[in-house]
Amino acid sequence: MREVDSETMKIVVCVKQVPDSWAEKTLGADNTLDRGSVDAVMNELDEYAVEEALRLQEAHGGEVIVLSMGPSQTTDTIRKALSMGADSGVHVIDDGLHGSDAVATSLALAKAIEGRGADLVIFGSESTDARMSVVPAMVAERLGLPQLTFSSSVSVEGSTVRTNRVTEYGYDVVEASLPALVSVVEKINEPRYPSFKGIMAAKKKKVETVDLAGLGVSADQVGLAGSWSAVEEAAARPPKAKGTIVTDDGAGGTAIADFLSAQKFI
């Protein structure tokens, strides 16, 4: 158990650069995303993670480090988090990481977090491109940290972190001792806009780049070859089929009920 000292509380917040949710996405020859064809933005849920980290820092002091893994353009996403107020950045970048699945990604991220003395690691609960919601749990497992996922509120007191974990029936109050890993949902806060001053200051903040060798990860543990899962085939979503029009000749209600029942909606 670790007592958090307000001067030294260290938060690592993990962010991912994703294709703009509204953009038309295409896959390359190796069935990975063609990043060149779409605008890249910070994964929306990660904005909530950054905001929560900054709020905790405002309440308790300490330091916020933003961590991201991805090709060179990922710098833009790291800069955005820095302009919101994070203190420094870590960019995990290596051609060997291309095509990493969730398991491989969690290895690289865990290695990048390891040894930084983080009291709290914060993630958004899922990315808008892969939507698997597993990376936070995998990273927690690799680091041997308690995981408090799907949090709609986070508070730190002494050496304890307490969250409301969103469930189907409401929420559970979950508590763990620090250091710990938290993932947040969008209900948790309203992410701030970067201030003009923050944007100007971001370019002067330190961003450390780390490659696979720096992480102590070998090329066969990550990337397309080192991933446990692979995309064998992908097909475009079929065009929307024509709907069924029910004309109400007095028995419209019955016809709709029959239709819904046939589709197993009711």
Next chain:
Amino acid sequence: MFEWSDEQVMIRDAVRDFINKEIRPRVEEFEHGDTPPYDVLRKLFATFGMDAMARERFKRQIEFERAVEEAKAKGEPVPEKPTREGGSDPSLTMLPIIELCRVSPGMVTAMGVSMGLTAAAINSRGTIAQKERWVPDLLTLDKVGAWAITEPDSGSDAFGSMKSTARRDGDEYLLNGSKTFITNGPYADTIVFICKLDEGNPPAERKILSFVLDSGMPGLEQSPPLRKMGMHSSPTGQLFLNDVRVGRDRLVGETEDVPSGGREGAKDTFSMERSGVAAMALGIIEECLELSVGYAKDRVQFGQPIGNFQLIQEKLARMEVARLNVENLVFRSIEVAQAGKGLTFAEASAMKLYSARAATEVAMEAVQLFGGNGYMAEYRVEQLARDAKVLQIYAGTDELQIVAIAKDLLRR
């Protein structure tokens, strides 16, 4: 400078995001619902820390001016002006102007007159005490400002036909007159009132003085908003002064001995206003061009997108030429300011003349390109065309800009 820097793009995108969430969905309410623009503008300022930056900059300026005064009083050498930091980059003002003008140019008029014209009129000629009393709240929009020069019978001939007067009355002044087309007039908390000192001398020889008035002073009446062609999100009104009694503390500079009879002070303000108009024009042009390109691709007539027709292509190409030219003028004005220089009065006039005409032409051509839809309010270019027109009229008409440019050329 030939493109926005990475930081400037981040600022632009952040402001655009705010405007898309906070203003675009409510544009109908601001344009036609008489909802004053000030609350949302204050939110914009606070969100991006523009209010805090303005306060800090003002504090540094006053500290410097105090140091200069003290040094002068002691007969010591005057301290050097501290070098400007990133915070005074003019693009930080230009980018919000451009982005706001894509959606609601009236907002910029309301904001610019309050923080720009009114604050600058006091900040450039006022005493330190006057600056501290009125300027900080104007810079942050905590107080709404109006700058009152135009009168029913005095527009382009602002000083020649001015009828508003100040008469001495003991240690005080009595102010009289009526002003019209005053941006923010209906809601202004702080008003800079420009008038002539009536000493019984002929009007042409009278000094021009500026006074700072607060809303609610006895004898001061502020009209409700006037109905107008465009810029509906910017409230415009009339002011009526009937024996408004003011002390010397409200006379800008606290002296009647103003350089060039007071005309220079107003001229500085004109210059600033004119370069701001170019940024406004750029916002209108960018939005019209983007909407027009989208429409030319989507709108199908005679079995093909209208963008395939050369007459439509000609419109788009002319819009792009205008966008490039106005953007270059804006870049130039930013670079000139960053180099610590200012535009000359004639340069500012040329920039304003060209940009205002370009914005009106582009917006009207956008309406034409959209055809019947362009004439409908739903399609946005209709509002922008109405809004653009005033750029050729306010802050000095096209005709006056031409005179200013020609005068400067012929004087050389």
